[in-house]
Amino acid sequence: MYGEQANKLVTDAKRIQHLPHLPPYASATTQAVTKEVRDLDRENNEILSQYSTSNASQPDPSSSSGTPLKSSFNPASDPATACALMVNHLAMRRNKRCLLAYHRTRTSKLERMIWAGADPFASPSPSSSGSSSLSAEEEQFAHQYGELLAQYKGQWTDVDLTGSLEPPRDVFVDVRVLRDAGEVQTEYGSLNLTKNSQFFVRRGDVEGLIAQGYVQILR
Amino acid sequence: MADIADILASVSGGPSIPQSTLDLQALTRAWVNERTAPELLPYPGELVDRIMQRIATQIEAIEMMNATADPSANFKLVIVQTELERFKFLVRSLLRARIAKIDAYPHHTLAMSQTSPANLSHLESQYLHHHQHLLSSHYHTAFLSSFPQGLRKLDDTAGGISMVDKPDEDTAVFCRILRDAGQVEIQGEQGVGVVELHRGDIWVLRWRDVREGVERGDIELI
Numbered sequence: 001m002y003g004e005q006a007n008k009l010v011t012d013a014k015r016i017q018h019l020p021h022l023p024p025y026a027s028a029t030t031q032a033v034t035k036e037v038r039d040l041d042r043e044n045n046e047i048l049s050q051y052s053t054s055n056a057s058q059p060d061p062s063s064s065s066g067t068p069l070k071s072s073f074n075p076a077s078d079p080a081t082a083c084a085l086m087v088n089h090l091a092m093r094r095n096k097r098c099l100l101a102y103h104r105t106r107t108s109k110l111e112r113m114i115w116a117g118a119d120p121f122a123s124p125s126p127s128s129s130g131s132s133s134l135s136a137e138e139e140q141f142a143h144q145y146g147e148l149l150a151q152y153k154g155q156w157t158d159v160d161l162t163g164s165l166e167p168p169r170d171v172f173v174d175v176r177v178l179r180d181a182g183e184v185q186t187e188y189g190s191l192n193l194t195k196n197s198q199f200f201v202r203r204g205d206v207e208g209l210i211a212q213g214y215v216q217i218l219r
Numbered sequence: 220m221a222d223i224a225d226i227l228a229s230v231s232g233g234p235s236i237p238q239s240t241l242d243l244q245a246l247t248r249a250w251v252n253e254r255t256a257p258e259l260l261p262y263p264g265e266l267v268d269r270i271m272q273r274i275a276t277q278i279e280a281i282e283m284m285n286a287t288a289d290p291s292a293n294f295k296l297v298i299v300q301t302e303l304e305r306f307k308f309l310v311r312s313l314l315r316a317r318i319a320k321i322d323a324y325p326h327h328t329l330a331m332s333q334t335s336p337a338n339l340s341h342l343e344s345q346y347l348h349h350h351q352h353l354l355s356s357h358y359h360t361a362f363l364s365s366f367p368q369g370l371r372k373l374d375d376t377a378g379g380i381s382m383v384d385k386p387d388e389d390t391a392v393f394c395r396i397l398r399d400a401g402q403v404e405i406q407g408e409q410g411v412g413v414v415e416l417h418r419g420d421i422w423v424l425r426w427r428d429v430r431e432g433v434e435r436g437d438i439e440l441i
Contacts, residue, residue: 037366135361138357148346152346154309161311168301204304
């Protein structure tokens, strides 16, 4: 109760920031926190409804039906109840913030992966294959964000927004192939990338392969 | 990099400097400013358009040189390509820095774009709206939809805490004065002091105090 579950989400979110991959979505905790919020809200409504029923003689019709917040409750006359209401209310807000923080951390991680050209749907470890670590909503979000990014990027084809953010030194670089990558088409014809071979190629042409770990730059 | 004397000379506007050189300086300055300022700066639309046009021309020129396959042109080709890559990097880094800020403070940027629409390019505001839409629908499907009605908003300011994150306007920035920019008041431990901004000076000041000067072009960040 009172934010204990939500604290798990916060520590989880902190952990996620430093992980190279996304751990599985904490759907059970999320549900528990959401349930806690609903319970707290119900509790508040119950407390307040006592006040509106005990003052049912009041002629104002809006206070008794549906809008318990407009009841005749006077915090000064009953500080204990006021305190309980306040604590419940703050706990709900805190839970909401924790949930938002957890989800935002995960979505920004997804966004970064998509910017970097990594596949967010890839499973972090082969043993847990089959079930993705993303929730269904997150998968949908990742797809849509990918589309959004492609759309924005498409307006800047000449500068290639997802390109390297390191200032370029040389147009051409020496690269060594770490894994077989097959034939790659460049502006100057095709390269056959077999393991352990070396090439002198335009940096822009192999940028994607470097990011995916197929080739390595030699210095 | 041009040294400080060159930069200062260019600001006083010698007629002999070609537009392309001025644009490069302006782009470099816009890039450094954008990367060091805590807040989103106005979008340099005309400058970026001119630069993008030059990049397109340069790409065409390189294709022409490639087509002729003249071995003696190869050396020149490498230089032109290196220059092109550097220009592309500057534009890319500038745009990415802007996107990073837009993503960090979406609601603040949204509110700001209502009052001063020139701060965002058309594409950026499209991106911002679309991205916010995606995020809020994600939150809603994930948990907000089962919340009590009063707690579903994403830009609440009730309860003493605003949900809208803002950039820290009081953070300190390093800046160089390009033109005499009058005085700014600074808040020190011993009360208020006044700093006279003379051309060529370098200061560490609060962003809030130098923002106007940067937007006028009198001050650059470093």
